[in-house]
Amino acid sequence: MKKAIVVGATSGIGRGLAKILVQHNYKVGITGRRQELLEEIKKENSENFVVRNFDISDYLKSILCLEELAEELGGLDLLIISSGTGFLSESVDYSIEKITIDTNVTGFTLVADWAFNYFLKQNKGHIIGISSIAGIRGNQYALGYGATKAYQINYLEALRFKAHHLKAPIVVTDIRPGFVNTAMAQSDKIFWLSTVEKASKQIYTAIQRKRKVVYVTNRWRIVALLMKILPRFILKNI
Numbered sequence: 346m347k348k349a350i351v352v353g354a355t356s357g358i359g360r361g362l363a364k365i366l367v368q369h370n371y372k373v374g375i376t377g378r379r380q381e382l383l384e385e386i387k388k389e390n391s392e393n394f395v396v397r398n399f400d401i402s403d404y405l406k407s408i409l410c411l412e413e414l415a416e417e418l419g420g421l422d423l424l425i426i427s428s429g430t431g432f433l434s435e436s437v438d439y440s441i442e443k444i445t446i447d448t449n450v451t452g453f454t455l456v457a458d459w460a461f462n463y464f465l466k467q468n469k470g471h472i473i474g475i476s477s478i479a480g481i482r483g484n485q486y487a488l489g490y491g492a493t494k495a496y497q498i499n500y501l502e503a504l505r506f507k508a509h510h511l512k513a514p515i516v517v518t519d520i521r522p523g524f525v526n527t528a529m530a531q532s533d534k535i536f537w538l539s540t541v542e543k544a545s546k547q548i549y550t551a552i553q554r555k556r557k558v559v560y561v562t563n564r565w566r567i568v569a570l571l572m573k574i575l576p577r578f579i580l581k582n583i
Contacts, residue, residue, distance in 0.1 A: 349418075350418070350423075372418055374394075376414070408459060421470065423470070427475045428453070429475065431479075442489035457504060476494045476501065501519040518559065523562065539561065
């Protein structure tokens with residue numbers, strides 16, 4: 346039986362992936378800030394879900410819980426970083442952006458580094474980061490969210506390069522969702538909205554194929570290409 350940890354499994358894509366992994370014979374450690382939601386998931390398969398409650402912005406507790414989970418699972422093959430937050434705001438407000446940075450940058454880096462070093466020590470493993478298509482260009486409606494997702498995209502790529510340089514068999518996958526029907530889908534410009542179930546199934550397929558970069562759903566690759574080539578004078582008026 347393979348072993349996985351899903352960081353940020355209380356809702357949305359993280360929750361969807363945790364359930365799919367158990368269905369495919371994984372034993373899964375699930376984490377999040379809301380203990381009651383984790384226990385709710387565990388009730389569905391108490392033998393194959395292991396729960397740890399922590400906030401990834403809490404350095405000491407995060408490290409301790411990740412170590413405990415890996416030990417209780419009996420090893421680790423796969424770690425998914427699905428924790429994330431972001432806010433729409435008309436104003437430029439540091440107090441709002443700091444919440445996003447603490448989770449999407451500081452917490453993300455903490456978990457990614459822990460996983461990389463764990464897999465480096467055992468000489469195998471797979472890291473999946475749920476970034477976003479929003480990380481491709483700046484976003485005036487969610488300044489911190491887009492910027493922190495750009496950080497994640499680049500950090501995951503850097504880890505991939507690091508694994509190659511070290512000749513370490515560590516796979517690093519960057520998942521870039523478009524709009525998925527979760528609490529994060531706050532914009533009034535939503536289109537091509539995917540269900541969590543559909544998105545989770547596509548991500549699981551990408552995990553099995555050990556893909557490097559994946560857009561979810563697949564049609565968002567077209568939007569990503571357009572976002573990369575559109576000149577700034579067009580983007581700033583969208």
